[in-house]
Amino acid sequence: MKTYDLAIVGSGMGGSMIASLNKQKDVIVFEKDTNLGGCASTFKRFGNYYNSGATTLVGYEENHPLKKIFDKANVNLDLKKSDIAIRILQNGKTIDRVKDFEKFLSQIDKAYPNKNNRVFWQIIKQLDEKFWKLKNVYYSKYSLSSYIKTIKSVSEIFLTFKFDLFKTARGFIKDTLGDISKEYQDFIDSQLLITLQTTSKDISLLSLALGLAYPFHDVFYVNGGMGSIFDELLKEVETHNKEEVKSIIKQNDIYLLKTRKGEYKAKNVILNSTIYDSSKLFEDEKIKSYYNKFSFNDQSAFVIHMTINKKENLLHHYQIILENEIPNALSNSYFVSLSSIDDNKMSENGISITISTHTKARFWSNLNKDEYKRQKFITEEFIINSFLENFDNISKEDIQISFSGTAKTFNRFINRDNCGGKAITLNTLLQIPSCRTPFEGLYNVGDTVFAGQGWPGIALGVHVLKEELNG
Ligand SMILES: Cc1cc2nc3c(=O)[nH]c(=O)nc-3n(C[C@H](O)[C@H](O)[C@H](O)COP(=O)(O)OP(=O)(O)OC[C@H]3O[C@@H](n4cnc5c(N)ncnc54)[C@H](O)[C@@H]3O)c2cc1C
Structure with missing residues (x-):
């Protein structure tokens, strides 16, 4: 052999x-x-292609x-650059996460006026830029020498970020922006859930920066899935x-x-x-x-896949933030990704959509067959109705196909019911x-x-x- x-x-x-x-x-x-x-x-079902989870390339x-x-x-x-990385729809407000700092800032100032918005978002952007410029980042724990090497690498990070490294995200938000509204807090936390699987509650300033800054980078749509x-x-x-x-x-x-x-x-x-x-x-x-x-780490994803009968150019990514939690989900927001109309493979029969939100993994695996079906239907119906309310130009009749997946589905196909790493x-x-x-x-x-x-x-x-x- x-x-x-x-x-x-x-x-x-x-x-x-x-x-x-x-x-x-x-x-x-x-x-x-x-x-x-x-x-x-990217998988094929009912003659159409869908992205199973990830849709953005950063x-x-x-x-x-x-x-x-x-x-x-x-x-x-x-690849196709998404000029608007994500359009966030929240209680009638529209905030576009764009790479251009001034353009983004003017939107934030309009949605959440705060005299320190500029300082806050500038620090977020700068810390993220500094992190991705670091060289020799190393992390391992199998032997004494690996610990020493890790500590050396961490000391490089420490020298770069000094005590900012140990500031808590919530502390930094409070010190910079003061007491912010629940809406502004939700806006920040919903984006962190996508990138870090957690909210600003228990992370460091550095994680906050890395989690919030990704739309300041080029964000790409991948043609062909x-x-x-x-x-x-x-x-x-x-x-x-x-x-x-x-x-x-x-x-x-x-x-x-x-x-x-x-x-x-x-x-x-x-x-x-x-x-x-x-x-x-x-x-x-x-x-x-x-x-x-x-x-x-009992966290996973609930995903909905749809094909809609439209040939309109919509943005690639939206995040919808609701006032209340989604049934059976861990958050009050969901992420919507749509295929480009000129993507011959993904949009051959209409726009291919992947919607995802956060959920517990064990919740789904512990349900019996009938209850599983019932709860899945409840979550799916709630999100689809909310989606239709937020997209005026899409009606129920436009949805040709829709089906959903839970932690159990991920387990069946790719051996994992947990989705997402443990947040640092x-x-x-x-x-x-x-x-x-x-x-x-x-x-x-x-x-x-x-x-x-x-x-x-x-x-x-x-x-x-x-x-x-x-x-
Ligand atoms: C809904 C959702 C949306 C996301 N959106 C984005 C996004 O837009 N952009 C982004 O960058 N990230 C996104 N992520 C995160 C990203 O998709 C994951 O972090 C990443 O894909 C995980 O990669 P991985 O290397 O850990 O492997 P996995 O994706 O976990 O793949 C592991 C592979 O190993 C195979 N495998 C496991 N056990 C065996 C075995 N015994 N024998 C053979 N094969 C085996 C599985 O079948 C699987 O294909 C998203 C995640 C989810 C769930």
Whole structure:
């Protein structure tokens, strides 16, 4: 039996990016699903294409870890810049998150007048810019030397940000903007939920800046669906989709991976499964207990997919913030992404829409079949009605197809009911799992290990992992 240099379990953002950087090695990628890309895949149902979760691409800009990876892998992208990153609709107000600072500020001043808006948003923008300019960010916890290296890297961050690093987000909001209205607070928190999976309640100023500043970057729509990026990243890589890895056995200095179709040997294994789902792959008690010590982050997504019979050019992204919570959701907002009318694949039969909101994972897995159906219907109907109220030019009759997915759906297709990494809060700063494990040749990648979710966060983690693999 051949021994691979690297076996990668999963073709999500993390698995595919690290595979693309190791093409010169003997690499094999396993993917359980038919489609590549995990939470960022594009799938076909009822003759139409839909993005399963991720719809925005941020970080494709000079000197950004993501662009470095895509350039190295020679990824051919068909991107369209979204001039308005997100249009936020809240209680009759419209706020466009645009890259141009002055334009954005004039909208914020109109929606939420505050004499310190400029200072607040300028600090947010500057901290974010400083962070993405940092070099040598490193995070690992498997040995004394890795801790020392991490602390050195943190000291670089400390020297750059000084005591701002330890300021709480809520404290900073209060010190700068004073007591703000519930509406303004909701506006801030709803955006943080998208980027960080948490609100300003328990994060640091630095996380607040990273979470709020993404629309100050170029934000891209991916023609042909987000999933098309994975075909590019994995070109020339041996990829086995529809082949789930069922178990991994550590045999001295190699790993034996078992699937229903066969057995494979590899010197190194990178798991793109979540940190919470990794223990079940092993029998080795030490490895099992390593993974079991990470407490489950009970957060997931509720998604609705629709095809609407329209050929109108709408924006790519909207966020709707309501006054009250959505049934069975963790928030009062939802994110709407629409395909471009000139995207021949995604909009072939009408506009393809993905709507998502936050929900608990365990809530859905604990329901019996009938109750599951009933609760799913309640959430879906509520969001669709609210969507129709917010888009005057779309009527119920325009909806050709609609269906929804919960944490259970994510579990069925991509083995995860948790969606989104654990937010880096002041309390969890040193509890975030690192990509390197205490076991020689065994690594993790993706949004449940450092540095977190989405293209920018996972790309940063992939850079650290690449360094680890190079020794
Ligand atoms: C609704 C939603 C909207 C989002 N929107 C955005 C956005 O607009 N922009 C953005 O940047 N990010 C967004 N995110 C976050 C982003 O999608 C995720 O952080 C990212 O896709 C996770 O990537 P990952 O590398 O952790 O892998 P995953 O996406 O978790 O993929 C892991 C892969 O591994 C496979 N796998 C698992 N176990 C096995 C096994 N045993 N054998 C074989 N294969 C296995 C799975 O099938 C899966 O394909 C969104 C997330 C959600 C849920």
